[in-house]
Amino acid sequence: MEPFVRETFGIFIRYLYRYLGNEVECEDVLEDVYADIWENPSHLRDVESERQLLRTVYLYYMRKHLREVYRRMNRHLHLAQKDLMDLTAPELGLLDTLSQSELKQALGRAMGRLKARERRAIELWLEGMSVRAIANELKTTVGAVKMLKFRTILKLKEMMSEYCHDQ
Amino acid sequence: MADTNRKIQELLSDYAGALRDGCLPVFLKSLTREEGKELSSSKEFWEAAEVVRVLNGVGFADKAAIAEAGLFASRVDANIASRLKRAKSSPRVKRTNGARTMTKTRKVEKPI
Numbered sequence: 001m002e003p004f005v006r007e008t009f010g011i012f013i014r015y016l017y018r019y020l021g022n023e024v025e026c027e028d029v030l031e032d033v034y035a036d037i038w039e040n041p042s043h044l045r046d047v048e049s050e051r052q053l054l055r056t057v058y059l060y061y062m063r064k065h066l067r068e069v070y071r072r073m074n075r076h077l078h079l080a081q082k083d084l085m086d087l088t089a090p091e092l093g094l095l096d097t098l099s100q101s102e103l104k105q106a107l108g109r110a111m112g113r114l115k116a117r118e119r120r121a122i123e124l125w126l127e128g129m130s131v132r133a134i135a136n137e138l139k140t141t142v143g144a145v146k147m148l149k150f151r152t153i154l155k156l157k158e159m160m161s162e163y164c165h166d167q
Numbered sequence: 168m169a170d171t172n173r174k175i176q177e178l179l180s181d182y183a184g185a186l187r188d189g190c191l192p193v194f195l196k197s198l199t200r201e202e203g204k205e206l207s208s209s210k211e212f213w214e215a216a217e218v219v220r221v222l223n224g225v226g227f228a229d230k231a232a233i234a235e236a237g238l239f240a241s242r243v244d245a246n247i248a249s250r251l252k253r254a255k256s257s258p259r260v261k262r263t264n265g266a267r268t269m270t271k272t273r274k275v276e277k278p279i
Contacts, residue, residue, distance in 0.1 A: 001247065002240040009236040018224035022189030023231045027239065034243040035250055073192060078200040083207050086216075087182070088191065093217045103225050126226040128187070131180055149183070150176035153215045153222075160218065 001038050008053070012062075014100050015054055019066055019089065029065045036061045050099045055092060063089045094164045095157075102167075110159035118152040121145060172201045175209050183219045187227060 012033065016026040037044065043060040047053045066089035074084055090096070098106065111119055117138065124134045135145045173181065178198075185194035198206070206212055 001243060002237075005240040005243055006236045009239055010233070013231075013233050014224060014228035017228035017231055018220040019186075020189065021186045021191065021223055021227065023233060025189070026231075027234060027242075030239075031242050031246050035246040038243075038247050039250070070192070070195070073195060077195055078198050078203040079195065080203070080207060083203065084195070086213065087195070090217075095217055095221050098221075100224065100228070103221055107221065107225050122222070125183070125187075126222065128227075131184070143177075146176045146180040150179050150211075150215060153179070153218045154211060157214050157218045160221070 001034065004037075005034055011050065011054065011100070012057065015058070016062065016066075018096075020069070025069065029062065029069065032065050033057065033061045036065075051097055051102075054099060055097050058092065058096075094161055098164070106160045106163040107156070109163060110156050113159055114152060114155065118148065118155070121148050122152055122156075125149065172199055172205070175205060175212050178202060178206060179212055179215050179219065182216060183222070186219060186223045 009030075012030055013023075013026050016029060017023075020026050020029070037057070043056050044053070047056055067085060070084060070088045074081060077084065079087075095103070095106075111122065114122070121134055121138065124137055125131075129137070131142050131145050131149075135142045138145065138148075140148075181194055181197070185191050
């Protein structure tokens with residue numbers, strides 16, 4: 001198992017990070033994912049590419065553990081079970097199936113097509129700045145930044161989907 | 168009464184922030200019933216949420232303090248060992264009451 005873990009750990013943990021944003025939880029989930037793979041590796045038999053590997057591991061091994069993380073919370077939430085699952089462990093969209101390097105490429109291209117202000121807002125957010133700090137930097141209000149970010153993200157979605165179709 | 172529920176763009180911003188900071192449960196708990204309904208019916212939110220996850224992966228996964236693969240492999244080994252141990256300690260044979268066991272024992276006993 002160790003060679004497989006060494007080879008795939010970086011790929012899987014970065015993928016999980018998209019959904020959890022927390023290293024400790026990522027490692028806890030991944031530990032169980034690898035143990036599940038060890039118990040029943042049959043789904044990985046015909047995997048040929050990194051994209052296929054991610055998709056298969058997410059669907060057959062990761063998603064159930066991701067769901068378990070949040071399932072116990074649900075009785076205290078004002079969210080339908082389906083919406084909770086869609087927020088925490090969604091069905092795979094077009095972008096979710098891309099590998100890290102493909103995503104970087106798609107995102108880089110899309111960012112290059114944004115207006116300067118839109119790009120700046122996203123870049124600052126990616127640097128880890130809060131919405132208030134971004135508003136100060138762009139000399140505008142918090143509300144305006146939230147709206148700008150929302151619109152820009154929708155634009156990015158459209159551009160990145162185009163990229164996926166081109167590929 | 169003033170409407171204190173967050174608008175979709177505010178919800179997305181808070182979702183993105185929570186995901187970036189690794190505290191999604193806090194965001195989930197902060198949702199009111201109306202906000203939950205608003206999320207459900209907003210196609211734009213779900214589209215944007217997909218990109219937010221991508222940004223989270225691309226922007227922050229590389230900066231995260233991720234463990235060394237070799238060390239992590241030993242954690243996986245320990246997990247597998249504990250599963251094996253659990254599988255061994257829980258016998259598959261049906262538990263039987265003492266009387267039946269006694270009968271079985273008597274059958275194999277050789278007469279003196």
